[in-house]
Amino acid sequence: MQSEARALMKELREDHRNMSIVLELLDDVVEHASSGKDPDFELLDEIMRYMTVYPDAVHHPKEDIMYAQLRDKRPDLAEGLDSVPDDHNEIAAMGSALRDEIEAINAGAAVRRQKLIEDASGYVNRLRSHMAWEERDLFKRIDTMLDDESQEFDVAKFEHIKDPVFELEIEAGFRRLLASLKRAGQPAG
DSSP states (O other): OHHHHHHHHHHHHHHHHHHHHHHHHHHHHHHHHHTTOOOOHHHHHHHHHHHHHTIIIIIHHHHHHHHHHHHHHOGGGOTTOTTHHHHHHHHHHHHHHHHHHHHHHHTTOOOOHHHHHHHHHHHHHHHHHHHHHIIIIIHHHHHHHHHOTTOOOOOTTSOOOOOTTTSSSOOGGGHHHHHHHHHTTOOOO
């Protein structure tokens, strides 16, 4: 259904706005660490837990679904986009590695500050670059596909999974992240 596919695209764009807000917070924590101060490792843990349980596990698979429909229904619009699923897998691997690194620090492991800063900065830059590309290229191609009234899209089978930070029912495990976003004046919850 066209309206459901458009609603999914609206949701994907909203996810990007929310992810950008969280990446900005991650940038702030990294900047704090770069200045020689100890970062809030519990906040870092919540940030990366959020990034791995929502963007990586929910958001990117929805994008992959829309990309697959683009490839199947409008291959002319999908040229040069074969790397979309691989990009999502690479970003997820970077996020998981960073989350593991932070969890190890919280468990008492010694990790060089510079390595944490480099890994977090690399993750932020990679994800920001990817989202910017999706907004200016992939999403526009999908919008073009959706403008074609002759196409039918069935996205009703895809269950809506609430964002654990930005939707109404905030999960208890993200309270520190939510409080940090509110202090920064960002809309959440």
